[in-house]
Amino acid sequence: MESQRSKVPYNLSSLNVEQATREWLLKRGVTILEIADIVMFLQKSYYPSLTIEECVESVEKVLLKREVQNAVLTGIQLDILAEEGKLISPLQEMIENDEGLYGVDEILAFAIVNVYGSIGFTNYGYVDKLKPGVLGRLNDKSIGPIHTFFDDIVGAIAAAASSRIAHGKYKEQDPTADTSNTPLPEDDESEPSV
8 A cells, every 4th residue: 555645845955055065064073174274284285375264265155065965974874883883794894994995985085086177186195194183093993883984975075175275376476378168266156966
């Protein structure tokens, strides 16, 4: 017997998704400033006059992107399900132990990394290897929470924000440069709700 309930039309507020993304970053123990510190780490040697405020602004702009929000929420949910032991085996064990041959966490991070062009891959690879700042803490398996996806997501946000700064600074230094295929900071408007 089929249910006689009428289906409510799907309507998702972009503002709700953005707010949830920010709340879950904090619930999982990471601040915008900590991500901005990684951005500063990546860009300071290239732009000595760069300020932490510019880095924070860039992180904020990255977090406005729906593709980024989707990746953040998905990765956090998978980490939480792993903490609760609610994944199927052997996926449970792979995520719980951050299995070295399990690369889906990095693949999810690539959705964020590429938002501001291919330079993001270089930035991401660098911070993923060095684990500066908050990434070191998130990658520490001895302190409790599972961050198999989350550490890569935070690194990817920093890499994208760093790429955004690099593109903006490049345009400032050479206003005649052909950047027609490059996503520049002025392209940062929040994506419309679907």
